[in-house]
Amino acid sequence: MSDTTPEPVANTAEDILMQKFGDAVQVDTRSGYEGVVVNGDQLVDVAQTVRDELGYNMLSSLNYVDYINEGYFEVVYNAYRVPQGGKALTFKARTPRDEAVLPSLVSVWPSADFQEREAWDLMGIRFAGHPNLKRILMWEGFAGHPMRKDWKEPFFEEDQKPFKSRWPDGQVRRAEMDVPYGMNVQYPAGFSPEGYVAPGDAELYAGLVIPATTSGIGVQELKTDELVVNLGPQHPSTHGVFRMAVTLDGETITKLEPVMGYLHRNHEQIGERNTYLMNMPYTDRLDYISGMCNNMAYALTVEKLMNQETTYRAELLRVLFVELTRIINHYWAIGFLLNDLGAFFTPSLYAILERELILDLIEATAGSRMMPNYMRFGGVAYDLPPYVGGPAVKPGDRGREMETMEFLRGLVNERLPRSVDELDRLLTTNEVIISRCKGVGVLPPDVGIAYGVTGPTLRASGVPYDLRRADPYSIYNELDFDVAVRYNGDTYDRYLIRMDEVRQSLRICQQLIPRLEETMGQDYWAGKRPYNFRVPAGAHYGHHENPKGELGFYIVADGTANPYRYHIRAPSFINITALEEMCRGWKIADAIIILGSIDIVLGELDR
Amino acid sequence: MYGVGILKGLGVTLKHFVDTYVDDFKWGLRRYTSDEGFEARQGLDTKGFFTVQYPEEKIAVPERFRFIPFLVVNDPDHPTAPGEAWCTSCGICAKVCPPQCIWIVRSNDPTTGKPIPQPHQFYIDIDICMNCGYCAEFCPFDAIKMDHDYELSDYDRTSTHVFDLEKLSKPQSYWMTIAPTRAEQERLAREAEEAAKAIRKRKPA
Numbered sequence: 001m002s003d004t005t006p007e008p009v010a011n012t013a014e015d016i017l018m019q020k021f022g023d024a025v026q027v028d029t030r031s032g033y034e035g036v037v038v039n040g041d042q043l044v045d046v047a048q049t050v051r052d053e054l055g056y057n058m059l060s061s062l063n064y065v066d067y068i069n070e071g072y073f074e075v076v077y078n079a080y081r082v083p084q085g086g087k088a089l090t091f092k093a094r095t096p097r098d099e100a101v102l103p104s105l106v107s108v109w110p111s112a113d114f115q116e117r118e119a120w121d122l123m124g125i126r127f128a129g130h131p132n133l134k135r136i137l138m139w140e141g142f143a144g145h146p147m148r149k150d151w152k153e154p155f156f157e158e159d160q161k162p163f164k165s166r167w168p169d170g171q172v173r174r175a176e177m178d179v180p181y182g183m184n185v186q187y188p189a190g191f192s193p194e195g196y197v198a199p200g201d202a203e204l205y206a207g208l209v210i211p212a213t214t215s216g217i218g219v220q221e222l223k224t225d226e227l228v229v230n231l232g233p234q235h236p237s238t239h240g241v242f243r244m245a246v247t248l249d250g251e252t253i254t255k256l257e258p259v260m261g262y263l264h265r266n267h268e269q270i271g272e273r274n275t276y277l278m279n280m281p282y283t284d285r286l287d288y289i290s291g292m293c294n295n296m297a298y299a300l301t302v303e304k305l306m307n308q309e310t311t312y313r314a315e316l317l318r319v320l321f322v323e324l325t326r327i328i329n330h331y332w333a334i335g336f337l338l339n340d341l342g343a344f345f346t347p348s349l350y351a352i353l354e355r356e357l358i359l360d361l362i363e364a365t366a367g368s369r370m371m372p373n374y375m376r377f378g379g380v381a382y383d384l385p386p387y388v389g390g391p392a393v394k395p396g397d398r399g400r401e402m403e404t405m406e407f408l409r410g411l412v413n414e415r416l417p418r419s420v421d422e423l424d425r426l427l428t429t430n431e432v433i434i435s436r437c438k439g440v441g442v443l444p445p446d447v448g449i450a451y452g453v454t455g456p457t458l459r460a461s462g463v464p465y466d467l468r469r470a471d472p473y474s475i476y477n478e479l480d481f482d483v484a485v486r487y488n489g490d491t492y493d494r495y496l497i498r499m500d501e502v503r504q505s506l507r508i509c510q511q512l513i514p515r516l517e518e519t520m521g522q523d524y525w526a527g528k529r530p531y532n533f534r535v536p537a538g539a540h541y542g543h544h545e546n547p548k549g550e551l552g553f554y555i556v557a558d559g560t561a562n563p564y565r566y567h568i569r570a571p572s573f574i575n576i577t578a579l580e581e582m583c584r585g586w587k588i589a590d591a592i593i594i595l596g597s598i599d600i601v602l603g604e605l606d607r
Numbered sequence: 608m609y610g611v612g613i614l615k616g617l618g619v620t621l622k623h624f625v626d627t628y629v630d631d632f633k634w635g636l637r638r639y640t641s642d643e644g645f646e647a648r649q650g651l652d653t654k655g656f657f658t659v660q661y662p663e664e665k666i667a668v669p670e671r672f673r674f675i676p677f678l679v680v681n682d683p684d685h686p687t688a689p690g691e692a693w694c695t696s697c698g699i700c701a702k703v704c705p706p707q708c709i710w711i712v713r714s715n716d717p718t719t720g721k722p723i724p725q726p727h728q729f730y731i732d733i734d735i736c737m738n739c740g741y742c743a744e745f746c747p748f749d750a751i752k753m754d755h756d757y758e759l760s761d762y763d764r765t766s767t768h769v770f771d772l773e774k775l776s777k778p779q780s781y782w783m784t785i786a787p788t789r790a791e792q793e794r795l796a797r798e799a800e801e802a803a804k805a806i807r808k809r810k811p812a
Binding site for chain 1: 609610611612613615616618619620623642645646649650651653657659662663664665666667668669670671672673696698699701702703704705707709710711712713722728729730732734737738739740741744745753755756765769784785787788
């Protein structure tokens, strides 16, 4: 694959684009910004050149910013070479605020599909030529586009935290009292919530009615070849409040439309009200299975903007917890595989038992099991504690005190390797799993790249693309581990690759233990501990290999203490773009397990 | 041969099933009554039955565990100012709080009208608090700490979930029981700072 990619020798990709397109492509000269600005008319041509001639074959993220003072929206595209890796090629397009239209890139990269819908939904940028441009996270009865800088929420108090009403004369009141139930919504002009039928629902219910025919009951003419079935949102097998509208031909899926947004809380808008530091605990709540990894991605991005160094011990602790969290996440995914197949809970409870032990360590270190809020800009909040567990204080308390390093050694050298092997024995050769998973829901590598799929889901299709190696950060360069890869791209391989990755993460943790012992007592935080700091103006897209794929933060700083733009590239959200591609042609029972094998979490998908 | 994989898997579940009884025989009742038994059940070598029978028994939380914050006040037997809050109402916790759930009213001297370092009122809306621990982390006076009391269920959320100064105040001795090592470290650090301050004061004279 890499042989065919033209490698620009003397010129950078940006130079080649400027030579080819002349004035239509210009370098972004604002200080702290990267990439080129492309004229909107030529965007599709430029994108095609970027993909075909320059070899940036994956459009990883599409970020959109409202520059209200300048009067335009900017859409920022980040393209990567997969699987070679390296830095992104960033190109941007601008469109005036009052009439925001840009050409759609879905024809070049299908991965733009949901991301353009999100930009339309939240920012109101119309993408000409998009096949299905409608709201994705909000519902049709929502007035306005909430990520615009002039949009205000019903509980609106001030543009930026900290709010002035808190100190020195705190006027305590419960915010919901100001906006009573029923008064906190606005509908678009001409919209009535009564009698509203969601667009997909009309055909959904039409599919259930026996069509009346002129010849009486018309059993012979009953249409059984096209039936729309609704799955979710309150369905245990969709891993949260996720809904699929599935069109069936008999039992076979011909069309599948993910419907999402039930858990949407406009995380990005909250993030722009917050200061940089305040966002850290909010990132825990994105992918709530792997809070430490979200902390890491956000810390990396802001540190890059601030030019903040960290210490070696801080990096060790970060990598240790990130890898332990990856193990937790994969255990969770593996354990729930059998639940999706219809068997209940035995393997998932075996996996959750091991997860509890890791969470004990995280709780003792960071103070909370799932919402660690552990990383800071310049280090981590705390060093390892002397003991895991706590003393019995209150009535009914059962105390435990286990020496931390001993606990850690026992965990990563003995307990977890043993339990991976046990799960392996329990599941891998199980005939039911093999017959249900092998060859099901195949994702070919080129399709995966085109749809922007990342993480284990892409690596199971034979694309060894792992950001820890492709765009190295932290101390991963000095650690010895392999990028796990499997080649069939089916559900079974997506299960196996998680097993492989758990083993690789254990390898990393085992290498960390002697390093942690050597650096015992060293600083885990570089510099001071400020709570009110400003970040120099600029924009940066930082990313991290989350257990579910590439988690990216695009942050625009304007020199104040609050981010001007805070956009998240959530791996679950973009991986789900390929769901229809993977499910088409399979039975409806397989859709559940294909969805399970992508491993989504709704906290991050709906944001 | 077809079915071998399933049998192998069933072997694993059988082993777990047998383990439950093996450990029960080895420990007897002590597995459920003694602290050592609890550690064996919830530690690294746990086998078989793992469940904690909440609320009859509770896992003791680690020192760094964080739940709704409380304000540290002097013990009731303090020689000069029993029950006085350590808080100086500097407002750092209210400024750093991500969901902005802290409201502070600063005290003013009744005669001069100038602010004095004592909170007049201090409110935390525990419905909004996200237990991030920033207030305790950034407080320069060790005056606000994260509590360990996680059982807060209530019949009415509208009237009881805004904690005021009285409800938030807990004596220093309470903090020392829930987090003995950290409370001791903080005490030593405070004493060292006092000593350094005293030296600084003496020097110019």
